Amino acid sequence: MSQTLHPHSPYSLAFNANELSARWIKVVESEVPELEHRPVYQLRFEFACAKKVKSARVRATAQGQYQLFINGVKIGDEELTPGSTDYGVQIAVQTFPVANLVDKNAIVILLGDGWFRSVMGAFKQPNNFGTHVAALAQLEITYEDGSTEVVSTNKNWRVGTSHITSGDLILGQNEDRRLINIATYKAGFDDSNWVHPEEISVDAVLVAQFAPPVRRTEEIVPVTVKRISKDVQVVDLGQNINGWMRLLDLGPSGTEITLIHGEVLDASGDVTLDHLRLDLPGIGRPDAGQIDKVISAGTPGDFFEPQFTTHGFQYISVIDHPKDLTPKDLIGVVVHSDLKKTGWFESNDARLNWLHEATVWSLRDNMCDVPTDCPTRERAGWTGDWQIFAPTAAYLFDVNDFSRKWLADVVVGQREDGAVPNIAPPDFTGSFKGPMAHINASAGWGDAIIAVPLAMYEEYGDTRALEECFDAAEKWINFGLHRSKTQRHPDREKLRPVAAAHEEFLWDTPYHWGEWLEPGVDTTDFGVLLTADRADVATPYLHRSAKQMVIAGKILGKPESVLEHYRKVAENTKNAWQKEFITSDGLLNPDTQAHYVRALDFGLAPDELHTKFVNRLVELVRAAGTHLGTGFLTTPYLLPVLADNGHLDLAFELLFQDTPPSWLGMRNRGATTVWELWEGIDKDGKAFASLNHYSKGAVISFLHRYIAGLVATKPAYQEFVVQPKMHTDITHVNTRHITKYGEISVAWKLDGKAFTLKVTAPQGTSGKAILPDGSEHVIKVGTNTFTC
Numbered sequence: 204m205s206q207t208l209h210p211h212s213p214y215s216l217a218f219n220a221n222e223l224s225a226r227w228i229k230v231v232e233s234e235v236p237e238l239e240h241r242p243v244y245q246l247r248f249e250f251a252c253a254k255k256v257k258s259a260r261v262r263a264t265a266q267g268q269y270q271l272f273i274n275g276v277k278i279g280d281e282e283l284t285p286g287s288t289d290y291g292v293q294i295a296v297q298t299f300p301v302a303n304l305v306d307k308n309a310i311v312i313l314l315g316d317g318w319f320r321s322v323m324g325a326f327k328q329p330n331n332f333g334t335h336v337a338a339l340a341q342l343e344i345t346y347e348d349g350s351t352e353v354v355s356t357n358k359n360w361r362v363g364t365s366h367i368t369s370g371d372l373i374l375g376q377n378e379d380r381r382l383i384n385i386a387t388y389k390a391g392f393d394d395s396n397w398v399h400p401e402e403i404s405v406d407a408v409l410v411a412q413f414a415p416p417v418r419r420t421e422e423i424v425p426v427t428v429k430r431i432s433k434d435v436q437v438v439d440l441g442q443n444i445n446g447w448m449r450l451l452d453l454g455p456s457g458t459e460i461t462l463i464h465g466e467v468l469d470a471s472g473d474v475t476l477d478h479l480r481l482d483l484p485g486i487g488r489p490d491a492g493q494i495d496k497v498i499s500a501g502t503p504g505d506f507f508e509p510q511f512t513t514h515g516f517q518y519i520s521v522i523d524h525p526k527d528l529t530p531k532d533l534i535g536v537v538v539h540s541d542l543k544k545t546g547w548f549e550s551n552d553a554r555l556n557w558l559h560e561a562t563v564w565s566l567r568d569n570m571c572d573v574p575t576d577c578p579t580r581e582r583a584g585w586t587g588d589w590q591i592f593a594p595t596a597a598y599l600f601d602v603n604d605f606s607r608k609w610l611a612d613v614v615v616g617q618r619e620d621g622a623v624p625n626i627a628p629p630d631f632t633g634s635f636k637g638p639m640a641h642i643n644a645s646a647g648w649g650d651a652i653i654a655v656p657l658a659m660y661e662e663y664g665d666t667r668a669l670e671e672c673f674d675a676a677e678k679w680i681n682f683g684l685h686r687s688k689t690q691r692h693p694d695r696e697k698l699r700p701v702a703a704a705h706e707e708f709l710w711d712t713p714y715h716w717g718e719w720l721e722p723g724v725d726t727t728d729f730g731v732l733l734t735a736d737r738a739d740v741a742t743p744y745l746h747r748s749a750k751q752m753v754i755a756g757k758i759l760g761k762p763e764s765v766l767e768h769y770r771k772v773a774e775n776t777k778n779a780w781q782k783e784f785i786t787s788d789g790l791l792n793p794d795t796q797a798h799y800v801r802a803l804d805f806g807l808a809p810d811e812l813h814t815k816f817v818n819r820l821v822e823l824v825r826a827a828g829t830h831l832g833t834g835f836l837t838t839p840y841l842l843p844v845l846a847d848n849g850h851l852d853l854a855f856e857l858l859f860q861d862t863p864p865s866w867l868g869m870r871n872r873g874a875t876t877v878w879e880l881w882e883g884i885d886k887d888g889k890a891f892a893s894l895n896h897y898s899k900g901a902v903i904s905f906l907h908r909y910i911a912g913l914v915a916t917k918p919a920y921q922e923f924v925v926q927p928k929m930h931t932d933i934t935h936v937n938t939r940h941i942t943k944y945g946e947i948s949v950a951w952k953l954d955g956k957a958f959t960l961k962v963t964a965p966q967g968t969s970g971k972a973i974l975p976d977g978s979e980h981v982i983k984v985g986t987n988t989f990t991c
């Protein structure tokens with residue numbers, strides 16, 4: 204049965220399948236090859252252009268990953284096409300202009316596994332969307348005389364293998380460059396002994412790509428290359444990136460070189476991948492992958508640059524290279540969605556600059572067609588991660604279409620009953636069809652379905668993501684309400700055999716990840732993890748999402764009855780949370796930093812207890828030796844909650860804290876990206892979990908909004924306030940942000956006691972500056988200077 208697009212899909216430019224005469228062609232494999240033995244195939248066809256060509260374009264896509272060549276030239280500069288998507292439902296089609304047609308032409312598609320059948324996720328499961336790769340391409344030629352011709356994939360094409368003997372997005376790429384035959388890319392090659400593909404029909408809807416493509420965005424020259432043993436040389440790029448290495452010297456023909464990519468070195472100075480191998484129930488510790496192998500053809504000037512894989516790495520172990528390598532022999536190639544940069548921050552304080560830079564890098568490393576958790580271990584589009592980070596990301600890059608594309612997969616991944624997958628596009632862990640279905644639909648994760656669209660509206664003033672997700676968000680809230688009403692956590696049943704009235708709005712049934720990764724809390728016991736009662740986290744999210752539905756409903760002009768419904772849900776969930784978690788002495792149970800931060804940020808604290816909650820939060824921070832104790836979900840709100848409630852000084856103390864757990868603790872241990880755990884590298888230099896997870900970096904919004912002081916008070920910064928928050932160590936700060944109206948720049952400096960603020964505002968905006976002396980000033984279009 205053929206799929207249909209979701210009614211509010213952003214893919215409004217869906218192709219009418221009839222518009223394409225091309226047929227899907229599948230590579231026939233007698234059996235599904237073993238991992239690391241799955242070649243990148245060549246699909247080829249020759250054709251003549253009898254007349255003079257005026258213009259041509261090609262439209263192409265794949266169930267797998269493809270690169271398209273015409274007469275030996277790669278068409279387009281996109282990477283990893285057609286990208287990460289729910290291949291069972293919607294597959295993006297790329298359109299490229301073609302300018303190199305001649306009388307006799309050869310079209311070649313290199314076809315590998317890509318997201319379609321590479322291993323993905325913590326469990327490293329392959330074949331997430333199918334077992335056999337296929338491609339579709341349609342070349343449309345317009346001749347000078349106005350006539351047209353179409354050349355497209357069909358069963359008459361030929362299929363052979365290529366020099367890429369395997370290509371897996373996580374495991375790595377193997378090449379035997381001796382197998383390269385340039386002639387196969389040109390017309391006149393005899394491919395009669397190659398096999399034919401099989402024409403197949405594909406149910407997924409073909410959609411026009413609208414999100415920015417993945418490209419190579421930067422090249423990095425290594426800082427050092429060290430030989431650590433007879434066979435091993437270790438390369439340090441000085442920066443943890445997502446992408447691959449270009450190796451410029453391959454040695455004599457037949458030289459076999461291995462490149463192992465990792466984020467950290469072990470005690471012997473070699474790359475280790477140990478910290479990236481999770482211990483999983485029933486599975487053990489799957490290999491981390493990230494290993495490329497190349498056999499040299501000995502051709503002068505030849506180089507190796509794998510493009511059917513990507514890795515998260517700073518260090519590379521180069522094994523068995525015959526010569527002593529220097530930084531001139533290799534280049535790190537940074538690969539990610541090519542998004543427009545829109546936000547900058549810089550100050551006199553190197554610590555803050557580091558924090559900003561490391562977070563921007565983590566973001567870049569994790570925007571690989573979809574927002575991922577990390578570019579290494581899982582490479583998965585975890586909903587919670589983008590729920591946390593999207594508002595920060597939206598300041599730094601234009602992530603509107605990037606987010607809308609991903610949300611389209613979140614929406615189609617939603618289960619009939621409203622449950623939202625933890626991961627989109629789905630993999631083994633994120634799918635409702637697979638054996639891990641029960642760990643999905645976690646609060647704080649599924650809430651991305653409303654939190655992310657709202658963040659897009661606030662940043663860009665664009666209502667489309669909200670329109671596209673509103674119905675799905677309604678289903679999500681109904682799911683939470685239904686679970687709250689119909690199910691009780693076994694622990695609560697034991698504690699209170701007869702349910703209290705408020706429990707109807709208490710969301711306590713698994714599965715929820717909870718606050719997740721608070722310092723000192725062990726999350727490795729899967730038994731506990733899968734059964735714990737997390738109503739203290741889930742209920743607040745139901746509350747906040749209901750409030751966000753009221754805001755979204757107003758923006759979209761929904762009837763008052765709808766708004767009223769969500770107001771009531773917000774009220775009832777708040778009441779349930781208060782009844783359940785506020786103790787008789789007016790504190791919270793659990794009595795954790797995260798719980799107070801969430802209560803204060805989500806507006807759950809009763810007025811009369813507000814100050815008490817703030818004071819208790821301060822006490823808990825002090826009791827931890829002025830260290831934060833928050834995990835995944837509340838870390839972004841900790842400093843704002845303190846600053847907004849009279850404890851700006853403490854917020855700064857935490858920001859500048861440099862013993863773990865802290866942000867600067869990562870800097871002291873050499874991080875160039877933000878870690879998943881507060882102690883991603885312990886005092887002995889041993890690494891744990893991913894070293895490239897952006898979520899904790901969401902704190903840099905504090906740099907933009909509090910330290911630089913730029914806050915939008917109307918969507919897209921149509922109205923804004925600039926109110927810098929001062930600290931003795933900070934003497935100058937500037938931030939720039941490109942809004943829908945143009946660039947806003949804020950720069951302030953403190954010279955002795957003289958404070959100067961410069962704000963540049965674009966046409967269409969209006970702003971207000973509040974200086975440290977409390978004086979208020981109107982910001983006019985153009986450049987404004989204020990002093991005090």
Ligand code: BGC
Nearest residue numbers: 325576581585587588716719
């Ligand atoms: C991922 C996270 C994700 C989490 C769920 C981890 O393995 O890397 O970023 O959100 O699981 O708690």
